[in-house]
Amino acid sequence: MSQPKTIIEKVWDQHVVHEEEGKPNLLYIDLHLIHEVTSPQAFEGLRLSGRKVRRPDLTYATMDHNVPTIHRNVIKDQISKKQMETLEENCEEFGISLADINHPDQGIVHVIGPELGLTQPGKTIVCGDSHTSTHGAFGALAFGIGTSEVEHVLATQSIWQAPPKTLQVHIDGKLGTGVTAKDLILAVIGRFGVRFGTGHVIEYTGEAIRNLSMEERMTICNMSIEAGARAGLISPDETTVEYLRGKRYVPEGEEFDQVAQQWLNLASDPGARYDMELEIHADEIEPQVTWGTNPSHCVPVSAQVPDPLDAESDDEKDSIERALEYMGLEANQTIQSIPIEHVFIGSCTNSRISDLRKAADIVKGGRVHEGIRALVVPGSQSVKQAAEKEGLDQIFIDAGFEWRDAGCSMCLAMNDDIVPPGERCASTSNRNFEGRQGNGARTHLVSPEMAAAAALEGRFVDVRKQMSTV
Amino acid sequence: MEPLKKHHGIVYPLNRSNVDTDQIIPKQFLKRIERTGFGQFLFYNWRFNDDGSLKENFSLNDPKYNDASILVGGENFGCGSSREHAPWAIQDYGFKVVIAPSFADIFYNNCFKNGILPIQLPNDAVEKLMEKAEDEIYGLSVDLEKQVVYGREMEVNFDIQPYHKEMLLNGWDEIAVTLTHEDKIDQYEKNTKGVKTLGIS
Numbered sequence: 179m180s181q182p183k184t185i186i187e188k189v190w191d192q193h194v195v196h197e198e199e200g201k202p203n204l205l206y207i208d209l210h211l212i213h214e215v216t217s218p219q220a221f222e223g224l225r226l227s228g229r230k231v232r233r234p235d236l237t238y239a240t241m242d243h244n245v246p247t248i249h250r251n252v253i254k255d256q257i258s259k260k261q262m263e264t265l266e267e268n269c270e271e272f273g274i275s276l277a278d279i280n281h282p283d284q285g286i287v288h289v290i291g292p293e294l295g296l297t298q299p300g301k302t303i304v305c306g307d308s309h310t311s312t313h314g315a316f317g318a319l320a321f322g323i324g325t326s327e328v329e330h331v332l333a334t335q336s337i338w339q340a341p342p343k344t345l346q347v348h349i350d351g352k353l354g355t356g357v358t359a360k361d362l363i364l365a366v367i368g369r370f371g372v373r374f375g376t377g378h379v380i381e382y383t384g385e386a387i388r389n390l391s392m393e394e395r396m397t398i399c400n401m402s403i404e405a406g407a408r409a410g411l412i413s414p415d416e417t418t419v420e421y422l423r424g425k426r427y428v429p430e431g432e433e434f435d436q437v438a439q440q441w442l443n444l445a446s447d448p449g450a451r452y453d454m455e456l457e458i459h460a461d462e463i464e465p466q467v468t469w470g471t472n473p474s475h476c477v478p479v480s481a482q483v484p485d486p487l488d489a490e491s492d493d494e495k496d497s498i499e500r501a502l503e504y505m506g507l508e509a510n511q512t513i514q515s516i517p518i519e520h521v522f523i524g525s526c527t528n529s530r531i532s533d534l535r536k537a538a539d540i541v542k543g544g545r546v547h548e549g550i551r552a553l554v555v556p557g558s559q560s561v562k563q564a565a566e567k568e569g570l571d572q573i574f575i576d577a578g579f580e581w582r583d584a585g586c587s588m589c590l591a592m593n594d595d596i597v598p599p600g601e602r603c604a605s606t607s608n609r610n611f612e613g614r615q616g617n618g619a620r621t622h623l624v625s626p627e628m629a630a631a632a633a634l635e636g637r638f639v640d641v642r643k644q645m646s647t648v
Numbered sequence: 649m650e651p652l653k654k655h656h657g658i659v660y661p662l663n664r665s666n667v668d669t670d671q672i673i674p675k676q677f678l679k680r681i682e683r684t685g686f687g688q689f690l691f692y693n694w695r696f697n698d699d700g701s702l703k704e705n706f707s708l709n710d711p712k713y714n715d716a717s718i719l720v721g722g723e724n725f726g727c728g729s730s731r732e733h734a735p736w737a738i739q740d741y742g743f744k745v746v747i748a749p750s751f752a753d754i755f756y757n758n759c760f761k762n763g764i765l766p767i768q769l770p771n772d773a774v775e776k777l778m779e780k781a782e783d784e785i786y787g788l789s790v791d792l793e794k795q796v797v798y799g800r801e802m803e804v805n806f807d808i809q810p811y812h813k814e815m816l817l818n819g820w821d822e823i824a825v826t827l828t829h830e831d832k833i834d835q836y837e838k839n840t841k842g843v844k845t846l847g848i849s
C-alpha cells in the first residue's frame with residue numbers, strides 16, 4: 179500500500195505543473211478571485227507587457243473592500259469610485275465575470291465564493307487577500323497572494339510555491355453552549371501565538387471540528403492567517419457535500435455524486451504524518467475577548483487584562499505595555515468592566531446567515547445600550563436577502579442596530595464605516611491591529627453572540643448567562 | 649525589475665515584533681491604482697500626528713536615519729494583510745533590504761517581486777544590529793552573491809533559496825520565466841480537462 183497522505187499533499191500533488199531541483203513548484207490554480215483593491219496594478223502590468231488573461235473562465239471578481247454599505251449609488255469618495263470603475267473596465271477588457279456593486283451576487287469575496295459553489299474541495303484557490311484561507315473549510319488549498327502574484331496568475335493561471343510544511347491542529351471534545359467557532363480559533367491563537375503557523379498549511383481535525391457546520395468551519399479557516407499559516411483547511415466530509423449540493427457552480431445529478439465521491443477521497447488518510455502536531459481541547463474553551471493589538475492577545479470573558487509584570491520575556495512585556503497603552507486599558511482590569519461605544523457584526527469571519535441568526539437570537543426583544551452605535555453588515559447581498567426573508571433585519575432594526583448592504587465595511591474601514599480615534603468597538607472581524615477600524619480605533623474581537631450581548635449591555639458580558647435567562 | 653547584487657546603506661532599527669502590514673501602510677492609502685508613490689505613507693500612523701506634523705518620539709523621524717536604506721525589524725515582520733502596497737511603500741521610501749529574525753510568508757514573497765531583499769538573521773545578530781544602529785549611524789554592506797552582511801565588528805552569513813537569489817541577482821520578470829514553461833501548462837490543462845471548467849461566464 180502506498181504511504182498514507184494528508185489532504186494537503188494530495189491536493190498539492192494534483193496541481194504540480196512543473197518541478198525542478200532547487201526551485202519552488204509551479205502550481206496550477208483552479209480558481210482566482212479578484213477584488214478592487216489589490217488588482218488594478220496587476221491589470222496595468224498585463225497591459226504594459228501586452229499580456230492577456232489566460233483563463234478568464236477560472237477568474238471571478240467582485241467589489242467588497244471599499245464599497246459603501248449605505249446609499250450605494252452615491253459614492254462620495256472619488257478615489258474609491260475610481261478604483262471600482264477601474265475594476266469594471268479591467269473585467270470588461272479581459273472578459274472576467276464581475277459581481278459589481280449593483281449585482282445580486284455581490285459580497286465579500288470569501289463569502290460569495292462558497293455561496294455560489296465556486297469554492298470546492300480539492301481546488302487550488304488564490305486571491306489577493308490574506309483571508310483566502312477561508313475557502314480551506316471545504317478542503318481546498320486556498321491562500322492569499324500579493325498583487326505581483328495576481329498578475330502572474332492572471333497571465334499564466336499558475337504560481338511558484340515551495341511545498342509547505344504540514345501542521346495538524348487537533349481539537350477533541352465538544353464546545354459548550356454559547357461557545358462558538360470564533361472562540362475556538364481565538365483560543366487556539368491565544369494559546370499558540372500569531373506565528374506558530376508560519377511556513378505551514380494547517381489541517382484542523384478532531385471531534386470538535388467534525389461537529390461544526392460549513393459556516394463555522396469557514397470562521398476557523400478564515401483566521402489561519404492570523405496564526406501566520408499559509409493556509410488552513412479541513413478534510414471534506416458529508417457536511418461539506420451537503421452544503422455544496424445544489425449550489426450554482428457545482429455539477430448536478432449523477433455528476434454531482436461522482437464529484438462528491440472524489441471530494442470525500444481527498445480527506446487525509448488515517449495514519450498520515452504531519453510535520454508538526456498541536457492539540458487543544460474544546461471543552462476547556464470559554465467565550466473569548468481580545469484585549470490587545472493582535473489576535474493572540476485574547477482571554478476568556480471571565481478573565482482580566484494581563485499585567486506586563488507577569489510577562490515571560492522583555493519582548494512580551496514591551497508588547498503588552500504598548501498594547502495596553504494603545505487600547506487605553508489598565509493591567510488586571512476585568513474584561514467585563516470594559517465599556518464599548520461601537521459594535522460591528524460583519525466581515526468574512528462572521529457575516530454569514532448563521533452568524534446573523536445567532537446574533538439575532540440574543541438581540542431579540544432587547545435594546546441597544548444608550549450611546550452605542552451598532553452595525554450589522556451582511557457578508558453578501560444574498561445573505562442580506564435571506565436574512566430579510568426570515569425577518570432578522572427587523573429584529574436588529576427594532577433593537578436599534580443599523581442594517582446595511584454587503585461589504586467589508588468596518589472590518590478595515592476603507593469606506594465610511596469608521597471607528598473614531600480612541601473609541602472602542604466589539605467586532606466580529608479578524609484583526610485587532612492598531613488603526614485597523616480607523617486611526618486610533620480600539621478593536622476587541624469577539625463572536626457574533628458576544629458582540630450582540632455587548633451591544634445590549636454597553637460592555638462585555640458572558641453571553642452564556644444571557645442565554646440561560648431566556 | 650532592477651537587479652540587486654550588492655548594497656551598502658545605513659541601518660534603521662525598528663525594535664518591535666509583529667509589525668503588520670496595516671502599520672506599514674494603513675488602509676486609507678490603498679485606494680490608488682498605481683504602484684508608485686506609497687513611500688510618503690510608510691508607517692503613517694506611527695510617523696505622523698493627526699494634524700500631519702511629525703511625531704517626535706517615533707524613531708524613523710530621527711534625522712540620523714534620513715538616509716537609511718536597510719530596515720531592521722523584529723519577529724514576524726510583515727504579518728497580516730497580503731497587501732503588496734507594504735513592500736511598495738518600503739521600497740518607495742528608499743529601503744532596499746529588510747532584515748528580521750522571521751518574516752510572514754506573503755510579505756517575504758512580495759519583497760522579491762519588487763527588488764527588495766528580505767534577510768532572515770538569527771535573533772542575536774538582529775539584536776546586535778539594533779543596538780549598533782540605535783547608538784550610532786551604522787553602515788552595513790550586503791553581498792547577495794556571497795550571502796553575507798558585514799559592517800563594523802559584525803559579519804553574518806544568511807540563507808536564501810537559490811530561486812529567490814537568482815531572481816534578484818538577475819532582476820528577472822517572473823512571468824517571462826514561467827512562460828518558458830507554457831507548454832507544460834498547456835499539457836496540464838489538457839490532462840485535467842473537464843474537471844476544471846467552472847462554467848463561469
Ligand code: SF4
Pocket residue numbers: 242243286287288307309525526527585586589590607608
Ligand atoms: S471582511 Fe475584512 S478581512 Fe475579510 S476580506 Fe474584507 S477586509 Fe479582508
